[in-house]
Amino acid sequence: MQTSNTLITRDSSGSLVEQIVRSVASRIDDKLLRTGARMPSIRQFADEQEVSRFTVVEAYDRLVAKGYLESRRGSGFFVRERASMMTNGNPVAQSTPPGQQLDVVWLVRNMFRQLPPQKMPGSGVLPHDWLDGELVANGLRSISRLNQNLLLHYGTPQGFLPLRQQLQLKLAELEIAAAPEQIVMTTGVTQALDLVAREFTQPGDTIFVDDPAWFLMFGSFAILGVKVVGIPRLHDGPDVAKLAELAAVHKPKLYIINSVMHNPTSTSLSAAKAFQVLKTAEEHDFMVIEDDIYCDMHPGTAVQPATRIAALDQLHRVIYLGGFSKTLAANLRVGFIATSHDMAIRLSDRKMLSTLTTTEIGERVVYKILSEGHYRKHVDRIRVKLDSVRDNITKRIENLGMKVDYRTPAGMFLWTDTGCNTNALTEKAMEQGFLLAPGSLFSPNQLPSTRMRINIAAMSDPGVWEFLEKEVGN
Amino acid sequence: MQTSNTLITRDSSGSLVEQIVRSVASRIDDKLLRTGARMPSIRQFADEQEVSRFTVVEAYDRLVAKGYLESRRGSGFFVRERASMMTNGNPVAQSTPPGQQLDVVWLVRNMFRQLPPQKMPGSGVLPHDWLDGELVANGLRSISRLNQNLLLHYGTPQGFLPLRQQLQLKLAELEIAAAPEQIVMTTGVTQALDLVAREFTQPGDTIFVDDPAWFLMFGSFAILGVKVVGIPRLHDGPDVAKLAELAAVHKPKLYIINSVMHNPTSTSLSAAKAFQVLKTAEEHDFMVIEDDIYCDMHPGTAVQPATRIAALDQLHRVIYLGGFSKTLAANLRVGFIATSHDMAIRLSDRKMLSTLTTTEIGERVVYKILSEGHYRKHVDRIRVKLDSVRDNITKRIENLGMKVDYRTPAGMFLWTDTGCNTNALTEKAMEQGFLLAPGSLFSPNQLPSTRMRINIAAMSDPGVWEFLEKEVGN
Structure with a gap:
């Protein structure tokens, strides 16, 4: 020990x-x-x-x-x-080979341990020195100086109206028309996904996800008794032929997709693929849940083409999700759903019955930062900083003999191929106090994999490089 | 209009x-x-x-x-x-007579509209001038001056440890031994109930609740497809004979009970009843979920006897829930679950998969207020203030010809009998801009009722009295 x-x-x-x-x-x-x-x-x-x-x-x-x-x-x-939840009655964990102890809950728990950020190349968030604590602290101080009564009560069911009005403007820039009444604030995108999955599925139903995709979902859907099927992700979006083929077989209720700055590959959806996804959804009558949490990491379509499916569909068959945990502060727990007016009411009701209102404190802080114009400058700085390290880290990783699957010009993640079983690698790293994110976690079938997600903002520790040099270098 | x-x-x-x-x-x-x-x-x-x-x-x-x-x-x-969620596929709403538009979601939405507090005798929270905005604002300012990095990241899975240590002390005073590892912070008691219900029930299972009881639960459980059966509440706890009889018939998975300062009757559980409930739970093998959200409104056992079932059981068969939305500030969204160590891990995992972490901002504010000794004085003041209005309001209500079911010496609610259909009364009041809480909402069968819950802290508006005088006075 x-x-x-x-x-x-x-x-x-x-x-x-x-x-x-x-x-x-x-x-x-x-x-x-x-x-x-x-x-x-x-x-x-x-x-x-x-x-x-x-x-x-x-x-x-x-x-x-x-x-x-x-x-x-x-x-x-x-x-x-x-005893652990994930080892009892969880279809995902049950299909994991015996002796293979890594599971979603394992990584989730470790993601939220208080390891120093530079010890977490597997982390899904930016280290705190890449973010702006002062900006958030100023926001909090400012709202605590304002009318104090606002702190005492529940907020409103759909969330703080002025923030929803700001989001309307933000979405309009992405060519998505959403009135404030169509927006429901949530406790991060995580709650948004949970609400949507509970609204649209029954146990035994199928949800499509990207493969690879954000692993936490697999755990969330497993406890709902929903089958999760992965659609292979390519450099410009999903394999649409496979999507159509699998849709005919599985008749999914939902397809959850990171269209832009996909986690973990940092790829974005082309216009042609966006159209194909929407057409397939219409043909096979499933909803598209577009999780755009990495939206503001995107450098603009001149650098990397990116089309939101919601911009084509205008929130009829597409439910659009977003939030500020990645770019501003996860602790504010501010996410949102944009959808049709009727669905907004249903999801807001459902939220109220699960957790009552979201905290208006976090929503007011985000509102202030957005409306005063700080947010845009802040995310610009993050992108510039990511750009300043990306090439160098990519080169160093390739020098170790690892492959980088998609050399994208943006984003915080590299999706790498180490050539060795990354479950074993992760176990070894954990013994030395590092958190890695092995490929098996990102696939709904959770099979051992040679792939690994790397957070380029969290590669400053020489020990991490020494470890990789020793374990995967040739 | x-x-x-x-x-x-x-x-x-x-x-x-x-x-x-x-x-x-x-x-x-x-x-x-x-x-x-x-x-x-x-x-x-x-x-x-x-x-x-x-x-x-x-x-x-x-x-x-x-x-x-x-x-x-x-x-x-x-x-x-x-279209509304509650009118589609909800067994509770379906049993409501046609044309009877009041439902749980209706009241919930209205509870969270921004009506002036004195227009809401049906509200479940104290008006803001009964609370202490400065106390909460100070807490927020203080944590925004501290290490700003804490604001940027997700908290830890079970929630802010120093707060859980404070809760250990608080629970010890109630003779409930709970290590910090046995406590999971939640987004209010609402999320705690949702997590527990999802952990222990499958669609078609039965949950017991008090009748009357907190109405939001009925909606939460309806969307889980769970049957809700009410146990009649008497002056010292549930009708235990009925509890045993119904347990044999329905084989419930859970019994959710406000043991102390029950909403809406403000009654508390006697020692004998607490023992009987626990014995029945053991005989029929169901869990007891003890929702003690009104804990700090209780004046002490010298004034009103009160026994927590968790004090008898020590968190084996009882899961204890609490929070600070009623006494401190609902907007902080701070609630908690105390349970066995293993169940704490399972419920924490389940929470992470639903909403990820709770906000450490709110948890740090509550911690500060608790640990610096402000909380105790604050709730003492609330109780003194409630005591100062209770008798007078009770008398005025009785003078209108209404009955007060239990003349309890504590709490913020009176459970009254108006002698008339309170659904109709509530509709009329709404036209005049007042929110009432009709009895039908508090019963799992939602049948029209002559009863009504009154918040004694929200009876300062003469218009409310004039309305009651006109509509129910004799």
């Missing part, structure tokens, strides 16, 4: 025993300590942490009682297998 | 036509304008709003195109019936 100095902090609450129990338990929950791993001996642990052996004995005993560890006669203490 | 001055605000965005369309549409969505209602004539509308008749003609035409109005030859424009 990598016991670190932070395992026990002498000034924190609870006895030493409790602190050890809590730290070890959370490492097991985070799968930093994996099932079957052998714990350090009592003497070793006591020496490393500078505590008495009695303390360690008691802590280990409590961890056994809590089901975290098991004692094997004569050979010490081992991490026990524990 | 009651056209008000706020229908058109000359300085707001969009053309006059758009403004009229938007205002009328939102009034229809809020059911301020009910299906079948006749709109003012074009001339009348133009005169009242001081706009040209052409403007009104165009606005009405657009409202027809959007499906809000229909034109009947020779007799003018009428509000059209519109």
